[in-house]
């Protein structure tokens with residue numbers, strides 16, 4: 627497997643592809659950004675320029691300038707042009723097996739034989755995607771988080787047929803572009819974070835649907851409580867600290883957690899009546915009522931920038 631990575635192809639230039647292109651360009655890699663429409667590519671390049679400027683303005687562009695980094699990217703509508711002679715491919719097309727398998731089959735035929743091909747999928751399994759290719763050992767899943775150019779985590783996991791070397795090289799590459807990779811021991815739907823998010827989201831929706839609190843109150847409770855404390859602790863160290871030791875936590879809180887878990891939601895689909903209550907309550911949140919989507923995204927990115935300035939190196 628090629629571990630001398632200098633040229634990267636980003637296939638798909640939506641929200642995630644733009645973020646990858648930003649990061650690779652910012653860290654000095656030559657990037658080919660590919661999509662199926664000129665409009666998408668143009669929009670993506672505009673967004674990448676804004677992302678690079680945000681990094682530069684906040685002292686997070688460690689070499690060169692935003693304008694210089696932008697020159698590391700070229701765009702193309704041709705998949706062959708995109709993957710020809712590249713050392714690593716990162717696919718970010720829509721999240722369904724048909725789309726992924728079609729693109730993986732084409733990339734496998736067109737990219738150099740020792741080039742790793744990674745997918746950004748947020749929910750699909752690599753074991754299934756790699757059934758479409760002739761060299762499955764080089765296929766790996768690299769799940770990023772929005773905004774890709776700001777949040778450090780990537781979850782990295784191979785499928786049944788992935789060569790362990792592919793995962794090793796991918797984790798090293800991710801570290802080189804400033805990511806904090808977590809390597810899963812085995813595949814599971816939703817990986818780690820999307821499972822945790824799904825559990826929290828179901829309970830948040832249920833609290834609103836059952837009239838326990840409004841969407842605004844649920845979000846504020848989260849942000850001023852666990853959201854504020856847990857960014858540098860995590861749920862398991864939190865339990866250790868809360869019980870003055872994990873064994874003590876498990877024994878001491880057994881009864882109160884049983885009562886909570888007994889009364890928590892277990893549904894797996896949002897019904898139309900719950901959807902109606904959720905939509906009304908979220909649309910009534912002052913931040914949603916008073917600001918455009920774009921303005922809220924910009925504010926979120928600025929807040930993330932401030933958080934990234936905190937030194938969390940002890941973990």
Ligand SMILES: NC(=O)c1ccc[n+]([C@@H]2O[C@H](COP(=O)([O-])OP(=O)(O)OC[C@H]3O[C@@H](n4cnc5c(N)ncnc54)[C@H](O)[C@@H]3O)[C@@H](O)[C@H]2O)c1
Pocket residue numbers: 637638639640641642643660661662663666717718719720721722725729746747748749769770771772
């Ligand atoms: N949005 C998120 O929060 C998020 C987070 C992590 C991972 N992901 C994953 O990243 C992937 C992309 O998601 P997104 O949010 O960027 O989607 P998106 O809809 O914003 O972008 C997808 C892009 O792929 C392009 N595309 C479609 N078919 C193509 C093809 N055959 N070849 C090249 N380009 C093609 C589309 O034109 C579009 O620009 C998905 O697998 C998704 O699950 C998304």
